[in-house]
Amino acid sequence: MADTEIAVFAENLKKTFTLSSKQRKLDKTTEKKKVAVNGLSFSAKKGEIYGLLGPNGAGKTTTLRMLATLIKPDGGDALISGHSVRTDAEAVRASIGFLTSELKPDDFFTPSYLFDFFSNLQNIPTHVRDERKKQLFERFGIDEFQETKIADLSTGMKQKVSIAVSLVHDPDVVIFDEPTNGLDVLTAKSVTDFLLELKERGKTVLLSTHIFSLVEKICDRVGIIIDGKMAVEANVKELTKEKSLEDVFFDVYAAAKGGVK
Amino acid sequence: MKLSGFLTILKKEFARFFKDRRLVVSLFLPGLLIYVLYSLMGNFIVDGMLGVDEEYTYKVACVNAPAFLEEGLSSMGDFEVIEAVDAESGKTSLAEGEVDLFAVFPQNFDPMAGGSQTVELYFDTVKTESAMAYEYVNALLSALQYGEPRFTVNAVDLSDEEDMSGMIFSMIGPMLVMMMLFTGCISVAPESIAGEKERGTFATMLVTPVKRSHIALGKIAAISVIALLSGACSFLGIMLSLPKLMGGEATGLGIPSYTFGDYALLFGVVISTVLVMVSLVSVVSAFAKSVKEASGYVGPLTAIVALLGISTMFAENAPVGLFFIPLLNSAIAMGEVFSFAVNPLHAVVTLLVNLGGSAVLCFLLTKMFDSEKIIFGK
Numbered sequence: 022m023a024d025t026e027i028a029v030f031a032e033n034l035k036k037t038f039t040l041s042s043k044q045r046k047l048d049k050t051t052e053k054k055k056v057a058v059n060g061l062s063f064s065a066k067k068g069e070i071y072g073l074l075g076p077n078g079a080g081k082t083t084t085l086r087m088l089a090t091l092i093k094p095d096g097g098d099a100l101i102s103g104h105s106v107r108t109d110a111e112a113v114r115a116s117i118g119f120l121t122s123e124l125k126p127d128d129f130f131t132p133s134y135l136f137d138f139f140s141n142l143q144n145i146p147t148h149v150r151d152e153r154k155k156q157l158f159e160r161f162g163i164d165e166f167q168e169t170k171i172a173d174l175s176t177g178m179k180q181k182v183s184i185a186v187s188l189v190h191d192p193d194v195v196i197f198d199e200p201t202n203g204l205d206v207l208t209a210k211s212v213t214d215f216l217l218e219l220k221e222r223g224k225t226v227l228l229s230t231h232i233f234s235l236v237e238k239i240c241d242r243v244g245i246i247i248d249g250k251m252a253v254e255a256n257v258k259e260l261t262k263e264k265s266l267e268d269v270f271f272d273v274y275a276a277a278k279g280g281v282k
Numbered sequence: 283m284k285l286s287g288f289l290t291i292l293k294k295e296f297a298r299f300f301k302d303r304r305l306v307v308s309l310f311l312p313g314l315l316i317y318v319l320y321s322l323m324g325n326f327i328v329d330g331m332l333g334v335d336e337e338y339t340y341k342v343a344c345v346n347a348p349a350f351l352e353e354g355l356s357s358m359g360d361f362e363v364i365e366a367v368d369a370e371s372g373k374t375s376l377a378e379g380e381v382d383l384f385a386v387f388p389q390n391f392d393p394m395a396g397g398s399q400t401v402e403l404y405f406d407t408v409k410t411e412s413a414m415a416y417e418y419v420n421a422l423l424s425a426l427q428y429g430e431p432r433f434t435v436n437a438v439d440l441s442d443e444e445d446m447s448g449m450i451f452s453m454i455g456p457m458l459v460m461m462m463l464f465t466g467c468i469s470v471a472p473e474s475i476a477g478e479k480e481r482g483t484f485a486t487m488l489v490t491p492v493k494r495s496h497i498a499l500g501k502i503a504a505i506s507v508i509a510l511l512s513g514a515c516s517f518l519g520i521m522l523s524l525p526k527l528m529g530g531e532a533t534g535l536g537i538p539s540y541t542f543g544d545y546a547l548l549f550g551v552v553i554s555t556v557l558v559m560v561s562l563v564s565v566v567s568a569f570a571k572s573v574k575e576a577s578g579y580v581g582p583l584t585a586i587v588a589l590l591g592i593s594t595m596f597a598e599n600a601p602v603g604l605f606f607i608p609l610l611n612s613a614i615a616m617g618e619v620f621s622f623a624v625n626p627l628h629a630v631v632t633l634l635v636n637l638g639g640s641a642v643l644c645f646l647l648t649k650m651f652d653s654e655k656i657i658f659g660k
Binding site for chain 1: 286287290291294297298301302478481482483485486487488489490491492493654657658
């Protein structure tokens with residue numbers, strides 16, 4: 022992979038989970054292993070918004086967790102800003118901002134404290150940190166709540182704090198798992214607007230979602246994942262020339278699964 | 283190795299704790315309460331503890347017992363005066379608790395004669411009956427020389443207060459210290475590790491470039507300091523109230539006068555013990571998905587620590603092999619310090635084993651922080 026224009030490059034990523042007996046009962050299966058991601062390859066260019074689209078259980082979150090180095094791939098590898106998630110996890114973590122609803126800011130602290138804490142973990146000099154904090158807090162309207170405990174903030178404001186805190190190091194690649202899940206329309210719009218701003222600033226945004234409209238609205242390219250495999254990878258505009266993304270998705274899904282149930 | 287990650291985690295853990303008034307109070311209040319309650323209890327308990335049964339017959343061994351002795355004592359209570367063969371056998375009987383007082387009178391003692399007569403009284407203040415017997419006999423002899431002193435009474439307390447206090451401290455001290463430290467530790471560690479996992483805040487640190495080992499070390503160091511402070515507070519409460527609880531003013535019991543070396547050694551053992559406890563509870567908490575689950579896992583550990591704490595009572599002359607078992611070694615080593623029987627080899631082995639054990643557990647915790655099953659296990 023010599024293309025310097027590629028920010029995220031995943032090749033043949035694989036991840037298998039061992040199912041507990043409880044999980045097997047829930048899934049009504051006797052299989053002890055579940056392949057979550059099955060040889061997934063894709064690439065996201067610098068300065069673009071790339072969407073991983075798929076139904077629940079398709080392997081989107083697992084893929085993003087592998088890219089964020091929170092879990093290790095069983096096979097394949099991914100390069101983020103040229104760093105391998107397998108062999109250079111710390112460098113990967115220094116170049117990404119990772120956001121998921123599962124990662125939450127500690128309720129006990131204030132937005133300002135958390136911003137400083139994560140800046141320190143990212144080794145950001147104090148003057149840069151203060152400047153960045155001012156910018157991001159103003160951008161999201163956190164400034165007036167910056168000394169309020171997270172526990173006392175609204176859900177939308179908490180999500181904004183999470184975004185600001187994940188960007189303390191101004192990462193080149195922002196990985197966002199289901200960015201608008203559980204948000205009211207106003208906060209969701211604020212988040213999507215911000216993703217477009219990041220793109221304008223030359224950042225690469227990789228997001229996972231099952232919301233077609235979000236992909237159509239902000240993504241440059243999309244990868245449709247079905248059962249841990251890449252079913253289609255294409256430019257969103259080209260893919261939706263003749264049909265809506267929803268129709269395209271169901272066609273792809275039906276082709277992969279032999280029908281839509 | 284850059285320590286910025288470790289220090290950042292350490293500071294955050296301190297902030298998480300010390301800015302939470304509820305947590306601070308819950309950790310330091312027990313020490314204060316223990317002091318107040320034990321002091322109050324002490325004032326009431328002591329009166330009962332020092333009493334001697336009215337039906338009790340005091341046994342007094344005597345060399346050259348004068349005739350007036352038995353007669354005089356009988357007016358004060360039930361006394362049995364036994365003739366002792368010689369001074370040695372009398373002291374032995376007293377030491378073995380066969381008699382309550384041993385008295386040596388000069389041959390043909392005449393309380394009215396004057397001159398250089400000396401009466402020797404041997405007793406043991408640690409035993410209430412012995413102390414009371416001394417009081418009676420001494421009162422009788424004082425009455426005999428009312429007006430002018432005609433003979434000398436040489437009172438010899440055979441009890442060694444230091445030894446006695448040391449013995450009591452060595453019995454209850456290790457258990458108290460172990461339990462206080464462990465209580466401090468389990469108030470913080472499950473919250474800091476399982477709590478962070480439960481609330482989803484833990485993984486936010488895992489997606490930063492900070493090393494897993496720094497997160498583990500930072501947490502263990504912070505929890506250790508907090509557990510140590512909390513343990514010290516509770517322990518201080520107990521130590522300060524102990525003389526009152528055990529009737530210090532009346533029995534002469536108090537905090538034994540340990541040397542600086544004893545305290546330094548105790549401090550070393552305590553620090554190494556806290557590190558083992560915190561690392562252990564952290565590893566156990568890391569397995570749990572919630573604080574509640576972690577508390578469930580910690581329950582049996584609490585029982586084990588209490589058992590190890592009292593095991594010092596049965597571990598006199600402990601072989602060096604026992605000091606290779608973490609926490610048990612702490613309890614026995616503390617017992618040795620408290621009873622003025624410090625064994626440098628035991629102390630060194632204890633420190634090294636505990637530090638080594640903590641290092642292994644910390645390494646394990648680092649590996650666990652890297653394990654997706656531990657972090658995302660459902």
